Structure formats: structure tokens, C-alpha cells
Amino acid sequence: MNKELEKFDLACTYLRNDQNIAAHNLFMSLAQKEMKNYNFKAGLYLILASACKVKQGKDPKKELLEAADFYVKLAKKDPQTANYAYRCAAKCHLKVGQYEEAMKMFEQAKKYILKPAEEKRTIVAVDDSPAILMRVTSFLQYLGYDNIKTASDGKGALDIITELIKSGQNPIVLLDMDLPDITGDVVATKLLESKPSLSIILITADEKTAPRVRKTIGIGSAAFVQKPFTINELKNALDTAKLSEIR
Structure with a gap:
């Protein structure tokens, strides 16, 4: 497990156990690092830090406005993701009751028209x-896909x-590796046996699944996140995944 994920898991554990100050400090540390890299994760960490403040009975305004x-x-910085970023900013302003600022952000978001996905794939x-x-x-x-189906277990x-x-x-297919009934690698194997060209992207939570991920990619899965x-x-x-289909 990488250091960032270890810190994230630890911060979430602190939050669940009402160790809110420790959780807040860890989320803020993660946010500061990702802000330097202009990574969207920084905003998520700041919002989680604001949740720690709420659980302490304190005002989360500072963290939400920073987000x-x-x-x-x-x-x-990036017009390609500007629509999504402005909408995230608007939601942060809404959370602190700054309705006029939120409306300004929504208006800014409208200026960036989303490009539809090249393929209307399910x-x-x-x-x-x-x-x-x-x-x-x-x-x-946001990426332009409008035909999305979901399942919460392997059988479904x-x-x-x-x-x-x-x-x-x-x-x-976006497939979590750790499902409650059938593990993702087993689901992927069954699907690839019936359709070897199927594009499967594996979703992993930590490095414990790394051997299974490597094995599943070896038999045909296209990528993982x-x-x-x-x-x-x-x-x-x-x-x-799309590039892997070009043979």
C-alpha cells in the first residue's frame, strides 16, 4: 500500500472512531500535498477535513472555502475539467451558505460545454x-457517457x-476486485471466457489485490484504477481500455 493510501485509510479510521482532531490534521496534510500537484484529490481531502470540524462542533467554513x-x-488551469471544477466550487459555497457565490460558480460552469464521448458505449x-x-x-x-448501468455484486x-x-x-466494464459474493477476478475470468475482446477496467482498494490484478490483466483485462x-x-x-481494442 502506498504512503498516501495508508494515510487516507488511517484518517478515515480516526474519523470513524471520533478521533476528529487527528483525522482533520491528516486530511489537511494530504490536501496540502495534492494542492501542490493540482490534483482533484486535494478538494476531496479538504471537504473531509471540514467533516471533521463538523463532528467537533466547529465551523467548517475555512476548509470548505479553501476547497x-x-x-x-x-x-x-485546465478548461477540459473546468465545468466539473466550477460545479465543485459551487457546492462548497452552498455548504457555507454563500448562495450568490455559488450561483456565480454555476454560471461559470455553463461557459464550458461538455464534449460528448466519442463512442456512446454502455x-x-x-x-x-x-x-x-x-x-x-x-x-x-461528466465525461459524456449517458448509458450507465450499475451492479453491487458479482452475480448481478x-x-x-x-x-x-x-x-x-x-x-x-468497471469492476471492483472485492465484491461480497464473487471476487472481481473470478467475474472477469468468466466474462473474458465468453467474450475475450471485452474491455474490463479493474478497481482496486489496496496492494493486497495486486497478484490477482496482475493475473487478471494477464488474461485480458485492459487497465486498473x-x-x-x-x-x-x-x-x-x-x-x-479503448486503445487496447485497437489490434
């Missing part, structure tokens, strides 16, 4: 966490994807 300012910087996202599925769906919609994923293949579709991933990391994985 809003950071999202605006990202929007100005995407099947598989994860047992509703929060992850919501986040992935939001990212995919196999049923959905098998039906899509039978109907002649060629979906891209590690939680917590950003919209750019997901886009890169999708691009890699």
Missing part, C-alpha cells in the same frame, strides 16, 4: 459501495453484462 478556491484554480460499473457507484456515475456523466454484474453481450452490445481515484485517472483508464 472552493482550489477548485477555481483547477478550473482556470458502461457497467460494479462495486458494493453505493458511494463509489455514485461517484463513478458522476464522473462518467454477470447477469447484466451477459444480457448486453447477447444483444450485440460491447460494453466497457486504485481507490480513491480522480476523474482524470478514470479517463486515463478508459482511454487505455
Whole structure:
């Protein structure tokens, strides 16, 4: 497990155990590092730090406004993600009751029209966490995909994807490695046996799954992303999956 993920997991553990000051300090440390790299993760860490303040009964305004300012910087730096960044900034302003500022951010977001995805492919996202599925769906919609199906376990994923293949579709599959009923590598193996050209992107949580990820990529999976991933990391994985189809 890399150091950033170790710190993130530790901060989340502190937060769950109501060790809110320790959690806040760790999230802020992670945010400061990622802000230097202009990484979207920094905004998420600042929002999590604000949640620590709320649990302490303190005002989270400072962290939320810092997140809003950071999202605006990202929007100005990269027009490709400006729509998403301005909308994130708007939500931060809404959380602190700055409605006029929030409206300004939404108006700025409207100036950046999203480009539709080149291919209107069906995407099947598989994860047992509703929060992850919501986040992935939001990212995919931003990237221009509007035909998105979700499943929370391996059996549901196999049923959905098998039906899509039978109907002649060629979906891209985002597949969590640790599902409650059937592990992701087993699901991927079954799918690739029936359709070797299927594009599968594995979602991993830590390096414990690394041997299974390598094995699954070896039999045909196209790419992988590690939680917590950003919209750019997901886009890169999708691009890699599409490139792997060109033979």
C-alpha cells in the first residue's frame, strides 16, 4: 500500500472512531500535498477535513472555502475539467451558505460545454459501495457517457453484462476486485471466457489485490484504477481500455 493510501485509510479510521482532531490534521496534510500537484484529490481531502470540524462542533467554513478556491484554480488551469471544477466550487459555497457565490460558480460552469464521448458505449460499473457507484456515475456523466448501468455484486454484474453481450452490445466494464459474493477476478475470468475482446477496467482498494490484478490483466483485462481515484485517472483508464481494442 502506498504512503498516501495508508494515510487516507488511517484518517478515515480516526474519523470513524471520533478521533476528529487527528483525522482533520491528516486530511489537511494530504490536501496540502495534492494542492501542490493540482490534483482533484486535494478538494476531496479538504471537504473531509471540514467533516471533521463538523463532528467537533466547529465551523467548517475555512476548509470548505479553501476547497472552493482550489477548485477555481483547477478550473482556470485546465478548461477540459473546468465545468466539473466550477460545479465543485459551487457546492462548497452552498455548504457555507454563500448562495450568490455559488450561483456565480454555476454560471461559470455553463461557459464550458461538455464534449460528448466519442463512442456512446454502455458502461457497467460494479462495486458494493453505493458511494463509489455514485461517484463513478458522476464522473462518467461528466465525461459524456449517458448509458450507465450499475451492479453491487458479482452475480448481478454477470447477469447484466451477459444480457448486453447477447444483444450485440460491447460494453466497457468497471469492476471492483472485492465484491461480497464473487471476487472481481473470478467475474472477469468468466466474462473474458465468453467474450475475450471485452474491455474490463479493474478497481482496486489496496496492494493486497495486486497478484490477482496482475493475473487478471494477464488474461485480458485492459487497465486498473486504485481507490480513491480522480476523474482524470478514470479517463486515463478508459482511454487505455479503448486503445487496447485497437489490434
